[in-house]
Each structure stands twice: as C-alpha cells, then as structure tokens.
Amino acid sequence: MRGTFRAVTALSVLALLTAACGSGGSSSSGGGNSSSSSPAASPSFTACMVTDTGGLDDKSFNQSSWAGFQAAVASNPGIAIKNLPSTSTADYAKNISTFEGEHCGIIVTVGFLMASATQTAAAADPSQKFAIVDCSYASFCLPLKKGAKPLTNINQLVYNTVQDGFLGGYLAAGMTKTGKVATYGGMQFGTVTIYEDGFWDGVQYYNSKHHTHVAVLGWNEKTQKGTMAGSFTNLGAGQQIANTFINEGADIIFPVAGGVGLGSAKAVQTANSSGKNVSMMWVDTDGCVSAATYCKYFITSVEKGITTSVKTAILSAVNGSFKGGTYVGTLQNGGAVLAPYHDFASKVPAALQAEIKTLTQQIESGQIKPATKSPV
Numbered sequence: 171m172r173g174t175f176r177a178v179t180a181l182s183v184l185a186l187l188t189a190a191c192g193s194g195g196s197s198s199s200g201g202g203n204s205s206s207s208s209p210a211a212s213p214s215f216t217a218c219m220v221t222d223t224g225g226l227d228d229k230s231f232n233q234s235s236w237a238g239f240q241a242a243v244a245s246n247p248g249i250a251i252k253n254l255p256s257t258s259t260a261d262y263a264k265n266i267s268t269f270e271g272e273h274c275g276i277i278v279t280v281g282f283l284m285a286s287a288t289q290t291a292a293a294a295d296p297s298q299k300f301a302i303v304d305c306s307y308a309s310f311c312l313p314l315k316k317g318a319k320p321l322t323n324i325n326q327l328v329y330n331t332v333q334d335g336f337l338g339g340y341l342a343a344g345m346t347k348t349g350k351v352a353t354y355g356g357m358q359f360g361t362v363t364i365y366e367d368g369f370w371d372g373v374q375y376y377n378s379k380h381h382t383h384v385a386v387l388g389w390n391e392k393t394q395k396g397t398m399a400g401s402f403t404n405l406g407a408g409q410q411i412a413n414t415f416i417n418e419g420a421d422i423i424f425p426v427a428g429g430v431g432l433g434s435a436k437a438v439q440t441a442n443s444s445g446k447n448v449s450m451m452w453v454d455t456d457g458c459v460s461a462a463t464y465c466k467y468f469i470t471s472v473e474k475g476i477t478t479s480v481k482t483a484i485l486s487a488v489n490g491s492f493k494g495g496t497y498v499g500t501l502q503n504g505g506a507v508l509a510p511y512h513d514f515a516s517k518v519p520a521a522l523q524a525e526i527k528t529l530t531q532q533i534e535s536g537q538i539k540p541a542t543k544s545p546v
C-alpha cells in the first residue's frame with residue numbers, strides 16, 4: 171500500500187489555534203486563581219508556565235500542560251509551580267519577563283502564537299531554560315534568520331500524531347457501516363495535515379489487509395488536498411461540513427479543527443436523533459473529558475501526550491539533563507495517544523481491538539512507519 175511503509179518524514183509543529191490557553195488569573199496546582207503552588211517545605215526549584223488566551227481550564231492545551239506541571243510535582247515534591255494567564259497576545263512578552271525576574275528554573279510557553287516572544291526572550295538570556303508546546307524550528311514555527319542556529323535553551327515539544335492518526339484511520343475503517351469515513355481540518359497547517367495523513371493511510375492499510383474499499387472524504391494524503399474550515403473556532407462551519415459528509419454517506423467523522431469540531435459533534439447528535447447512526451473521533455485531547463456532552467458519539471480520540479511531554483521537560487531542568495532541542499512525542503514514549511473507547515468499549519469488536527493493539531506494537535517497533543508530508 172502506497173505510503174504506509176514509507177519512513178516518517180516529518181512532524182508538524184504549528185499549534186492548533188484552539189489549543190492555546192490561560193486562565194483569568196494565575197493558577198495553583200488545583201487549576202484555581204492563585205499565583206502559585208508550592209510544597210510545604212521550601213522548594214528548591216520553580217517551574218513557571220505562561221498560558222495563551224484560552225483559559226487554564228480550556229480542557230485542551232493549557233489544561234493538559236498544567237497537568238504536566240502537577241505531574242512533575244507529584245514526582246518531585248521539591249518543585250514549586252506557577253502560571254500567569256495571557257488575556258491578549260500583548261501579555262506574552264510581559265508574562266515571560268515577569269517569570270524571568272522571579273528566576274524560574276524553566277519557563278514553559280503554550281502554543282505557536284507564543285513563538286516570537288519565546289524566541290526573543292531565550293535569545294536575550296541564554297542561561298534561562300524554556301520549553302514551548304507544539305512548536306519547533308523545524309516547522310518554521312520558531313523564527314530563525316537565514317544562517318542562524320537554533321537556540322539551545324528552548325526545548326521544543328512536538329508530537330508525531332501521524333502514528334495515532336494511523337490507528338484512528340484503521341479503527342474508523344473497521345467500524346464504518348457505510349464504507350465512507352471523513353476527516354477535515356481547521357486550516358492547512360502541518361499540525362493539522364499530519365493527523366489527516368495518518369488517518370488516510372490507516373484507512374488504506376485496513377483496505378489492503380481486509381480487501382475492502384473504505385473511502386475517505388475530505389482529505390487525500392497523496393495530493394495533500396481536502397476540506398478546510400478556514401477557522402478553529404467557527405462552530406457553524408463545523409456543523410455545515412459534517413452535514414455535507416453525512417449527506418454524502420460518511421458515518422464516522424474526524425475533525426482536526428479544534429473548537430470547530432464541536433459544531434460537527436452537534437451535527438452528529440442531530441443526525442442520530444433523526445435515526446441515522448453516525449459517530450466521531452476527537453482530536454488533541456480525550457473528547458470524553460474535553461467535550462463530555464458528546465462522549466457517547468466519540469469512538470475514541472487521537473491525542474497529543476502534552477502532559478507527559480511537559481512533565482518530562484520540567485524534570486529534565488530539575489535533574490540537570492536539560493539540553494534544549496526537540497522532544498518528539500510518539501506512541502512509544504506516551505507523546506502520541508489513542509484514547510480509551512469509553513462508551514464504545516463494548517461496541518468495538520474484540521478482534522478489531524486486538525488488531526489495533528498489534529498495529530500499535532508494530533508502529534512502536536518500526537515495523538510499520540506511517541507516512542506524512544508535514545514538515546519536521
């Protein structure tokens with residue numbers, strides 16, 4: 171099958187706009203509105219997070235990143251954690267500067283919108299350690315002048331979601347009753363298309379193994395063309411796109427479009443209330459947590475292991491192993507995750523669940539190398 175056994179050529183690293191996040195005030199480890207959280211004893215290391223504008227409790231990138239901070243504290247109670255919210259893009263540089271003044275051991279920024287502010291601060295103080303979620307030099311997210319070298323004090327946290335996207339596509343192909351599944355993006359960024367490439371290839375692999383002809387609406391990995399909503403927040407667009415796919419016969423839809431996917435979930439809910447049998451897959455986070463209202467329509471979610479990667483970055487700064495560079499989240503290290511089936515646990519055939527487990531092992535071992543055309 172074309173594409174399935176090619177080497178992974180890339181990772182996308184632009185953050186989906188829906189993923190960024192901050193709360194209405196600085197937060198404690200409980201996700202509230204106090205300025206910091208510290209263990210009872212005097213801490214020996216302080217880790218600090220600057221959120222984007224979506225809110226600390228966004229049930230997406232900010233919340234997942236803050237959970238990584240809490241996980242780091244659970245692993246090492248000698249760490250104090252703080253965060254500062256950003257109510258607008260103008261707050262990024264100011265919040266980073268505030269934390270530099272507080273001598274944070276590491277400053278974590280969330281999402282590609284913070285790339286410029288992170289790069290500027292890191293260049294001005296090479297001794298300050300940074301990590302940025304879902305952004306890297308390789309994807310041209312972090313600004314880099316021609317001939318310049320990447321800064322070594324920024325740990326770039328990116329995710330090889332072509333791997334779990336492949337599993338999602340295979341699962342969708344095994345679950346469809348109509349022989350048609352669909353995926354679409356918010357905008358044609360690498361972070362979006364890496365998911366879609368994996369999903370498309372997973373369907374093709376299922377077809378090759380089971381001699382089926384499941385069609386993918388909305389994206390073609392070979393041509394890199396497909397349906398885009400033009401937004402990560404327009405729920406109406408998500409509803410309209412999903413309705414189009416449903417009318418064309420798709421019974422499983424995978425939106426890679428942040429909040430736009432909620433519009434698709436509404437369309438799926440409406441379709442099911444009128445007697446159709448349509449389901450979905452969620453993206454980035456576990457949809458049964460981030461969009462619990464629609465959990466019964468989610469077969470699974472194709473996630474980024476943000477919590478794991480942030481925890482790893484913090485602990486590397488604590489134990490002296492921080493080197494900057496790029497952390498690549500994979501199935502093997504927990505940085506790419508296919509979520510539990512939740513309400514579909516009894517609906518996904520045992521044989522198909524077993525195939526997914528085998529495929530996971532084969533991807534982890536390198537036996538199967540899902541393809542993507544997204545930039546590294």
